[in-house]
Amino acid sequence: MGKSIAACISEDKSSGGCRRKFYYVGDGMNQEIFEKNYTMSSLHKAIKVLKAFSKDEPSLSLTELSKKTGISISSLQRFVSTFVYEGFLHKDERTKRYQLGHSLLYLGNLVKEESSLIIVAEPILKKLNEEIGESVSMNIIDGLERRCILNFDSTYPLSTKMFVGDTSPLYAGASSKILLAFMPNVEEYIENISLECITDNTILSKEQLFTELKQIRLQRFAKSNSERVRGACSVSAPILNASNQIIASVSLVIPEVRYSDYDENLLIDTIQSIALEIEKQLY
Numbered sequence: 001m002g003k004s005i006a007a008c009i010s011e012d013k014s015s016g017g018c019r020r021k022f023y024y025v026g027d028g029m030n031q032e033i034f035e036k037n038y039t040m041s042s043l044h045k046a047i048k049v050l051k052a053f054s055k056d057e058p059s060l061s062l063t064e065l066s067k068k069t070g071i072s073i074s075s076l077q078r079f080v081s082t083f084v085y086e087g088f089l090h091k092d093e094r095t096k097r098y099q100l101g102h103s104l105l106y107l108g109n110l111v112k113e114e115s116s117l118i119i120v121a122e123p124i125l126k127k128l129n130e131e132i133g134e135s136v137s138m139n140i141i142d143g144l145e146r147r148c149i150l151n152f153d154s155t156y157p158l159s160t161k162m163f164v165g166d167t168s169p170l171y172a173g174a175s176s177k178i179l180l181a182f183m184p185n186v187e188e189y190i191e192n193i194s195l196e197c198i199t200d201n202t203i204l205s206k207e208q209l210f211t212e213l214k215q216i217r218l219q220r221f222a223k224s225n226s227e228r229v230r231g232a233c234s235v236s237a238p239i240l241n242a243s244n245q246i247i248a249s250v251s252l253v254i255p256e257v258r259y260s261d262y263d264e265n266l267l268i269d270t271i272q273s274i275a276l277e278i279e280k281q282l283y
Helices: 031-038 041-051 062-069 073-086 102-114 116-132 174-181 186-192 206-219 264-282
Strands: 004-012 017-025 089-092 097-100 135-142 145-152 167-169 222-225 232-240 246-255
Touching: 041 062, 041 073, 062 073, 073 089, 116 135, 116 145, 116 246, 116 264, 135 174, 145 174, 174 186, 174 206, 174 222, 174 232, 174 246, 186 206, 232 264, 246 264
Parallel strands: none
Antiparallel strands: 004 017, 089 097, 135 145, 135 246, 145 167, 222 232, 232 246
């Protein structure tokens, strides 16, 4: 029996309604057993608090945290007090706003130092960035989102910015779609996800998306033009393990006004070669 997607309804006060969340349940395990024995609702809420912070919103008040997480103020006060005590959050006593703390910085650096994927990929992607001058990134699946874990910015004045930690839906953009194409139970994901219009080029047809994902999986690369960010073109390739399971994606992101300066086939060959080089060093 393969993995399945279990669904739970959680109240989202920031949107005034309910939002359906999906997560993977291990082989042979049904949702009821998983929820009873393997999840802690309080821990899920605590993680939501930390994930509420972003590059665009590095500082949040208690009220803002409540709106973003759907957690009541009274419950939030206990979470943030514990996080402040442990160093995972910092509270500015003057403004009463919270920021991520230095304990997370230490843990993040520890992960970076010990992660074989990042250790292997970093010099390879940095070299590509220096040679081509365009933005290069590596991304993983985080829940049901794409998350950037490594990035080298373009050396050109005009570029598309991406930051480590940035997230986006799995159905928009080359770096996301390549991950989705190799994700287990992609059919269930497409069936249950709501496709939202991010730009005029975002795919909104589930049939069209599924057809494109099958082609992406077959050809082992994805490309996009302004699907998530207007004016940004990208090509992406998968990093797979020995069992042909997705680990990460590597991508080149180039402004549309400069994309025609390149041979697209050469860009695709280049990013595929980079992905294979990382795979070989990992395995």
